[in-house]
Amino acid sequence: MTAEALTSPFQSATALEVINLCKSFGALRVLDNISFQLHRGSFHALLGGNGAGKSTLVKCIMGYYHADQGSVLIDNRKREINNTRDAHQHGLGMVYQHFTLVPEMTVLENLVLSRSPIPKIINWQKEKQHLETLMAETPFKIPLHKKASALAAGEKQKVEILKQLFLQPEILILDEPTSVLTPQEADEVLDMLKKWTRSKNLSVLIITHKFREVMNFADDVSILRRGKLAYSGPLAEKTPAMLAELMVGNEEIASTGARELVLKGDIRLDIHQLVASNDSGAVAVDGISLQLHGGEILGIAGVSGNGQRELVQVLSGQRSPDSGDIRVCGEPYTASREEMARHKLYCLPEEPLRNACVPRMNLVENLALRIFDQPRYTRWKWFLNRQALKAHALKLIARYHVRPPELERWIETLSGGNVQRLVLAREISGEVDLLITANPCFGLDFAATAEIRRQLMEARNRGVAVLLVSEDLDELLELSDRIAVIFGGQLRYEAPIAQANMDEMGLKMAGH
């Protein structure tokens, strides 16, 4: 029996109500007169593109931000929530998008740490028993004695949720809790939360991007579009298409672009038995072999923390492999600048500000990182030609619509989408033969995501070999010519996209 079949007798009462909430950052109105109700014991999804104001809205509710106008009602009473402690007192709990665990502490210590106030003397035995009872009510199995740093991303997310359940909130807010989980794990977590809405009268407000989850679990849905409420009410007969339309409105969305028929090119990347360790010295990439041809996109699926990051780091030059053989266009590859330039190898890493930019350099300098030592951009061989670099930057900024187009600005002051566009401009505007990319659309809104996917597809159609490592299955299914699954540092599954089996991939991603 599924959770949806249970009926909730409490749905009529209101657990949380937001009335005319407004919030501006400078001149930018992030939230514009938002009003909605969260019914007691209901599972309420909050949808919206990136930058629609979802995170800001829940942060205002949690007292993390102070709203400019409007009020928050809990149990039909107006409450002043000025900080997260107030929020906890009124029975609100929140699972944040980023992890909040202390890496060097065990799961048990982390969970006890979240109690407030922390008892002066801690009875570890009692705490442990209490937690074990709690965990028995959930489908989670997490070893309490393990250090948080040793947990996989999925486990960490479960601990974050446990941490909140441990505090027994009446209203639980979750900000994209399933982004690091396999589809099966996500269902497990959401199924449990849904059951708790029925059996324990918990009210859940969940931010998500995944329509599948909304369709399967939500009772109600609220949709934000550019800071305005586009819809709030029962999910009822809403179809995914209707939800998407409400999210995007009548904006033009760039389509991904057609997959053209391209002759399979020569082998651009040939990896044989690659082994690499992670930062703490444990083997993360455990004997991966793969071949990538020109004109194809090879997608690598997997739950984060299974060696994707280390694989990409080795290929992009951020990490030295322990053993194995990498060949690019048939030649041994050691990730030197000269090899990258000769083989036209470029990289769109995840978290571009952290991995592909110098935060405190300006736009011109950041756009110069690949080319500053090429003869066209130097003077007297060794000197920078700032005029030429500036002209180059102006051209790219105009072509890729980087905002604001102020050349002297430090790149860290730009928004995430604009940083991503700038890196994209630098890495794929020129001649490219091989592109390594990891989660290129992570954290970007609809329009930016569509734009970047279109660019990747266009690159492939031009004959570029693209290695696409992503945690987003939809993205992989949309773009890849071939798809492989990585688990525990090994490739477990490989198939042409036409023959890829979703269920089997999900199982492989979970290590079955």
Next chain:
Amino acid sequence: MKALALVAAMEGLLIPLLALLLSLGIFGVFLLAVDNDPFGVFYSMYRGGFGSPFSWRNTLERAAPLMLTALCTALPARLGLIMIGGEGALVIGGIAAASVGLSLNGNAPWLVMIAMVIAGAFSGGLWIASTGWLKHYRGVNETITSLLFNYIAIALLNHLITGPMRDPQSLNKPATLPIGSANMIADIPELGVHWGLAFGLVLCLLYYLIFQHTTLGFAVRIIGGNIRTAKIVGLPVGRLTVMTCFFAGAAAGLAGMIEVAAIHGTANGSLAAGYGYAGILVAFLARQNPLTVIPVAILLGGISASAGLLQRSHHLPDATVFILQGIIFIVILLSETLYGRLKLLCDERGRT
């Protein structure tokens, strides 16, 4: 955005100036506390550092090694490293220069001079390059290593001048044999300051040119700004790190050579007189810019040159100027936290 650039440029000037003024204020309170007239002392400091041709000579003589040791901190700072090993590199450079000078004694002076320059620069360079190597390839904190390396260098100096290399004639101040007056660095004609000053000026200019305007300097800045990005664009991070540290140490080693060949004539305990540490202060005050190091080194040289006059006319011990240096250092470190805030302030205003 012209306004932004203007604020950023002003910031680089305003903050150190304010920090200097604040330091003088605190120093003034200290002077009051020890029953002295602050303004009288300030005036004497000006006279002692910059009041007469004689005091200018004194100042410039001290500024020369300061410029060089400041470079030892300023260049690694571009890599994002805080290197404080100038004192050790200076001492090592001095030992190497004296050894070479002594063993080549009797050859043509120009040959001895070139050999001493190379020995000083090369040994100091290797000294700091090794801390850079430890940092990059073994992850050992460069600040701590370079500090400990200072102690090793000074211990080595003491060992050599009281043991194997000791001149039997040097009784209460152990030293090596003199390198000989023929091998000493001469004075710049008309100025009365030794040629070491020219070394300092030329190296500051040269390093400025390299690290501000060449592709090499840009690559070093990328490493300092974000090492992960430097790797993604394929820069040879290890090689550039060690090389930059070598350049840095070479400057300090050269300072040691100049101290031996222009001032003391031997390697002795006075080599470790604190130029290495004062150089750190100069580098921070100059915002790690090799060109700005020049005026700042002259300023700090002037403060230190005025110690004698303070002792004579205000009965203040000559350690007083070190108190001022210490105050300046703390205030400068504190003011480092202000950078970017002015800009941020304008930014916010510009947006609303």
